[in-house]
Structure formats: structure tokens, C-alpha cells
Amino acid sequence: MAEARPPSSVQRSKAQALLALVLTFGKFGGITFGGGYAIIALLEEELVRRRGWLSEEELLNIITVGESTPGAIAVNTATFVGYRLAGVPGGILATAALVFPAWLVIVLLSGCYLVLRENVWVASALAGIRVAAVVLIVRAFFRMAKGIKRTRLNGFCLALAFALVAFAGMNAVWAVVGSLLFGVAWYGLRPRFADAKRSGQPPADS
């Protein structure tokens, strides 16, 4: 605690930061559709431009962390921003606020869903929704595939993961674990060993 400031004002400013976090992330949770990247544009607008809580660079760092740590990107980002602004309670509260509207809507909706599913009109709408949802997944596959560096090795890894899971029924968790280990070995250890050796021809990397 800083002695320069009276404790009440310190507490109030911390409480204010927590309240602002809850309101901001609660709003994000309530108005973004599809999560993930939709939330990033909102974060930029609200936290960087309007409130000035973060700089552009900090936000970029946070997004990088959100993308590269396990879990939903929006959730990771909320935890990180909350932590940056108000410590561990901030991280937990921002996450809870983000999750709450989505949770509430689905809890309310899923009660009706199982009943409505039997209705013939709802059933025909759902048949159309199923087709559109599969199309969305396929589109996500193509979009994400475009974002990958075009090397023969990446193509091989993609095809291998696809075949093992789609045709051989391998557990997706093992594919993820395997790819993490392979990444460390191939992109991390291999160049380091090659550097240490200096001798021997460079490996044929495409």
C-alpha cells in the first residue's frame, strides 16, 4: 500500500477497475457472436482507443498469448487483460463476466431446444442449420489452411493429422500432444544440434 494515498481511495480505485472490467467484459460476452476474433476488434476499440487502458503493442502481445495458450482465445484474452489491470482478482472477474452472458443464454435456450426440436418447422430449420454449420466448419478449415506457411512438411503434418483422426479414429488430444513434441524436436532442437555440430550437410528442408 502506498502511504501517500489514503487507503479508501486506493480501495475505491481498485474496486472501480474491477467494476469497469466486469462491465466491459460482460458487454463483450453479451454482444460478440462466434467469439475469438470477433472480440479482438472490440477490445481494440474499447480498451485501447476509448479507455486507454492498454497500448496497441500490449494488446498485440495479449492476443499472441491468447492464441498460443490452450483454451478459447476470448477467455484467455479476458484473463490476461484483467490480470494486467487488476491482478489475479481482475483476471478471474473479467473471465467470469465474459462467460456469464453466454452461459445464461444457453441455459435458457437449451430448455426450449429439446422441446422445440420435435416441432416440424423447427426440425426443418434445424436440418438447414446443420448443413450451414458443417459448411462453416469446412470454411474455417480452408481459411486456416491458407494461414499456414506453405512447406512440404506442413502439408504432410496436416494430411497426417487429418488421416489419422478422420480415418484411423485417433484421439485428437494425442495429435495435439504429438505435434507439440514434434515442434520442439524439429523446429527447436534440430537447428540447435545442427548449429552445435557445424559439420555435416544442411538438412534438405523444403
Next chain:
Amino acid sequence: MIYLLLFWTFVKVGLFTIGGGYAMIPLIQQEVIERHAWMTADQFTEFVGIAESTPGPFAINIATFTGVHVAQDAGGSGLLGSLCTTGGVVLPSVVIILLIAGLFHYAMRHWAARAALQGTKPVVVGLIGAAGYTLLRHTLLEGGFKPLSTALAAGLLALSFLTKLGAVWLILLGAALGVLCFGVLGLQP
């Protein structure tokens, strides 16, 4: 104990999803449809569509729905079930982020972390492809080839590539086409 099983299943889903959003689909699909048979593939696919058209992160929507649905089916409380799944899917994120937030610059620049992520990228995309393939096959071929659904899928796919139509609009369009073709016109799928 259904609650514990739900919680643990979604902790695993949260922990092994890298890249967020759609990267979660193959994991949930395997756990929920294939391993535990908690939902049919039809219900899962419908719910992917519903999750895309309701507010909030996709992962939370789908975890909440599974929790309510499975706990109710097992004769338990849907509310408690949804808290287990939603809490489970969020927990790894919160713990990991709070742990690394302090040493972010070190952790993210460490060569091993970068190398590991470089390895996961193509595999995560391959997994999404596998989920898409499995659900596509199910939606269009299960119980016989469905020519109208196939035509709709091809049309919507072409449309989504040509127009960059948002996910919500695509789902709503799918619903409208479903009502028109299967409901009003009474066509076979």
C-alpha cells in the same frame, strides 16, 4: 458421478485446444459423440450452428449446452452440469494465463515454446478438417445419400467463399432454406 466426468472431460477439451474456436470442435466431437455418446452427431452439428448464432465465445456456448443436456439426461441438474462443463473448459485457460502472465516475455520468447507452437499449427488445421469431413459425411450420407442437402451445402459453401458472408447470416440462411425446402415444399433431404 456425471458431474465429475463432465468437468474432467471439458478440462481436457480446454487444455488441449490450441488456437481457440473451431480447434475445439474435433475434441468435443470425439469426446461427446464418439467416446461418451452423450449426443448424436445431428444434435452436435445443430448445436454448432446455434452456438454460432448466440452471443459469447463459441467454446462457452457449446460447453454450457453439453452440460445442461447431459446432466438432464442423466437425471441430474442441468444448471449444475453446465457449471461443471463451463467451469471445466475455462479453468485451464485461467490457470495457465495467470501463471504465465507474470513471465510473459520470457515464456513466449523461449525457443521451445515457439517451436512447439510451430509444430501444432498444421496439425490443428488438419484436425478441423477431420471434424468437418466426419460431420459432412454424417450430414450428407447417413441413412442414404441426401441430394438436396448436398446441393444446399455446395451452394452455401460457394456463397460463403464468394461473399464473405458472416457466420450468423450463413446459419440464418441455412435455417430459412431448411424451412423452405423441408417444411414448406416438403422435399426429401
